Amino acid sequence: MSSTLLDRAPARDAKLGLVDCDVHHAMRSIEDLYPYLSAKWRQHLATYGSRQSVPFTAQSRYFKSAPALSRKDTWPPNGGAPGTDLKFLQEQLLDRYNIEFGTLHLLTPTGMDQRNQDLGPVMCRAINEWQYHEWTQRDQRLKAAIVVPGEDAAAAVAEIEHWAGNPDFCQISLVSHTIEPMGRRRYWPIFEAAVAHGLPIGLHSSGFNGHAVTPSGWASFYAEEHQEVAMSQQAILTSLVCEGVFERYKALKVVIVEAGLAWVPSLCWRLDRQWERMRDEVPNVKRPPSEYVRENMWFTTQPMDEPERPED
Amino acid sequence: MPAAGDTPLGKRQHWPIYAAAEKHRLPLCIHAGSTFHHPTTANGWPSYYLEDYVSATHAFQSQVLSLMYEGVLTKYPNLTVVLAEAGFTWLPQFMWRAVKTWRGMRAEVPWVDRAPSEIIRDHFRFTLQPSDAPPDPLQMEQTIEQIGSDRFLLFSTDYPHWHFDGESALPDGLPASLVQRMMVDNPLETYPRLKETLQ
Numbered sequence: 001m002s003s004t005l006l007d008r009a010p011a012r013d014a015k016l017g018l019v020d021c022d023v024h025h026a027m028r029s030i031e032d033l034y035p036y037l038s039a040k041w042r043q044h045l046a047t048y049g050s051r052q053s054v055p056f057t058a059q060s061r062y063f064k065s066a067p068a069l070s071r072k073d074t075w076p077p078n079g080g081a082p083g084t085d086l087k088f089l090q091e092q093l094l095d096r097y098n099i100e101f102g103t104l105h106l107l108t109p110t111g112m113d114q115r116n117q118d119l120g121p122v123m124c125r126a127i128n129e130w131q132y133h134e135w136t137q138r139d140q141r142l143k144a145a146i147v148v149p150g151e152d153a154a155a156a157v158a159e160i161e162h163w164a165g166n167p168d169f170c171q172i173s174l175v176s177h178t179i180e181p182m183g184r185r186r187y188w189p190i191f192e193a194a195v196a197h198g199l200p201i202g203l204h205s206s207g208f209n210g211h212a213v214t215p216s217g218w219a220s221f222y223a224e225e226h227q228e229v230a231m232s233q234q235a236i237l238t239s240l241v242c243e244g245v246f247e248r249y250k251a252l253k254v255v256i257v258e259a260g261l262a263w264v265p266s267l268c269w270r271l272d273r274q275w276e277r278m279r280d281e282v283p284n285v286k287r288p289p290s291e292y293v294r295e296n297m298w299f300t301t302q303p304m305d306e307p308e309r310p311e312d
Numbered sequence: 313m314p315a316a317g318d319t320p321l322g323k324r325q326h327w328p329i330y331a332a333a334e335k336h337r338l339p340l341c342i343h344a345g346s347t348f349h350h351p352t353t354a355n356g357w358p359s360y361y362l363e364d365y366v367s368a369t370h371a372f373q374s375q376v377l378s379l380m381y382e383g384v385l386t387k388y389p390n391l392t393v394v395l396a397e398a399g400f401t402w403l404p405q406f407m408w409r410a411v412k413t414w415r416g417m418r419a420e421v422p423w424v425d426r427a428p429s430e431i432i433r434d435h436f437r438f439t440l441q442p443s444d445a446p447p448d449p450l451q452m453e454q455t456i457e458q459i460g461s462d463r464f465l466l467f468s469t470d471y472p473h474w475h476f477d478g479e480s481a482l483p484d485g486l487p488a489s490l491v492q493r494m495m496v497d498n499p500l501e502t503y504p505r506l507k508e509t510l511q
Contacts, residue, residue: 063420065416065417065420176355177354177355178355178356179355179356180355180356180357181353181355181356181357181358181359181363182355183359184359209354209355209356211350211351211353211355211356212350212351212354213354214316214320214350214354214370214371214374215315215316215346215350215351215352215353215354215367215370215371215374216315216317216318216319216320216321216350216371216374216375216378217317217318217319217320217349217350218320219320219374219377219378219381220320220322220323220378220381221381221382221417221420221421222417222420223377223381223413223414223418223420223421224374224377224378226413226417227373227377227406227409227410227413228354228370228374229354230409231353231354231367231370231373231374232353232355234370235353235354235355235358235363235367236355238353238358238363238366238367239353239355239358239359242358242359242360242362242363242366243359260405260409262404262405262408262409263402263405263406265405265446265451266401266402266405266444266446266455267366267369267402269401269445269446269447270366270369270399270401270402270442270444271366272447273442273445274362274365274366274442275362277474278360278361278362278365281360281362282360282362303412305405305408305409305412306408306412307404307408307458308408308458312404312454312458
């Protein structure tokens with residue numbers, strides 16, 4: 001499907017090429033961050049490592065279907081993991097498909113997942129510096145997301161304020177697996193800052209909050225977990241709407257990244273129907289939930305849930 | 313069994329239940345509900361009942377995935393599973409994503425030897441309430457076409473709960489042929505004992 005679509009991409013001489021809203025860059029190792037960390041924190045990471053709410057911090061909880069979650073042909077010829085080599089990324093993606101802008105989403109490491117509340121903001125700052133110096137400054141087609149320690153709203157706002165005036169950053173990024181549902185008030189200062197600076201919130205499926213991936217505990221297989229992440233993003237939509245976030249922050253834009261989108265209609269039908277019955281429980285939701293979704297939320301296309309019958 | 317329990321229903325400690333259910337030709341019913349041993353969403357505990365209720369769909373969906381991918385429906389090919397009060401208009405998207413995921417990852421679960429959409433159509437039944445109907449009856453017709461089965465739906469009222477709609481129990485847009493099957497034929501097929509009682 002993706003190759004079919006991209007084969008139909010505009011010709012290279014088109015005035016405006018594609019805008020790709022989900023491009024992954026990656027670090028060769030955590031040591032890529034060392035130039036942007038103080039000696040104290042380098043020593044800390046070397047000694048104590050990254051402490052998150054999951055037992056495995058060097059890899060995923062589930063074995064993925066492919067090494068580095070990547071296509072075989074994306075391993076750079078000069079070594080390193082997919083997404084680590086700017087030149088190869090330029091050739092293979094940006095140049096080949098005439099991509100005018102690519103928005104970057106870093107999956108790991110994250111500062112937001114750090115349990116140490118001093119380390120979290122320091123990691124986020126270092127990651128943002130790395131994105132700026134190693135990526136966006138080296139290719140202006142690439143635009144970064146301001147990664148923030150979203151579980152600590154005050155620190156997240158400080159990080160947003162630091163980068164908001166920098167045109168190399170086009171959105172704010174939180175991991176999608178937040179500790180509490182994303183509409184809860186602990187996250188509202190982040191939404192306020194996003195609106196104040198005109199920056200969308202990009203939520204790529206990512207992060208480790210320590211909760212089981214299903215409401216019945218831990219699933220066994222990646223085949224399950226891969227579909228569970230889409231349900232988690234549906235819970236995010238539900239929470240943002242039901243907590244009245246879009247009523248309070250009318251200009252807020254939320255982009256759901258890499259979670260599919262064919263679920264949006266049926267979820268909206270269910271939300272609208274149940275809201276009609278229970279609206280007295282959620283007085284901050286003034287309009288049918290689907291209206292907020294249409295006005296305030298966006299969804300990236302990959303991976304597309306493909307209908308059985310192409311005409312659907 | 314509740315839609316959300318202590319462990320996913322496909323895990324092997326539950327298998328003796330499925331062996332007994334298959335042996336005695338009794339369907340397994342999964343009903344909305346939770347033991348609340350895990351947060352009701354993968355993003356923690358929501359504030360409102362409305363959210364818990366809406367997200368219950370995901371508890372059901374997780375159980376469908378677990379029963380398929382753990383191999384329960386391969387091991388017990390005659391087991392029927394009824395999802396009660398789960399909604400059903402989410403099925404097309406859910407099957408599309410499951411099929412795509414299975415195609416890419418079937419090496420991880422080689423005992424799942426056919427597409428999830430086929431397994432769902434053969435083994436799972438859904439009660440009508442709440443129907444989570446789209447605003448346009450044409451969309452309901454299209455959704456039913458996409459589900460691609462006239463055997464999946466079982467009439468239900470949810471009496472006496474607040475979803476009970478009395479005489480307006482049928483959402484607009486259900487094809488007449490499906491309504492006929494849903495009212496009588498599908499329940500009799502799903503619960504063989506009802507049929508035996510009739511004879």
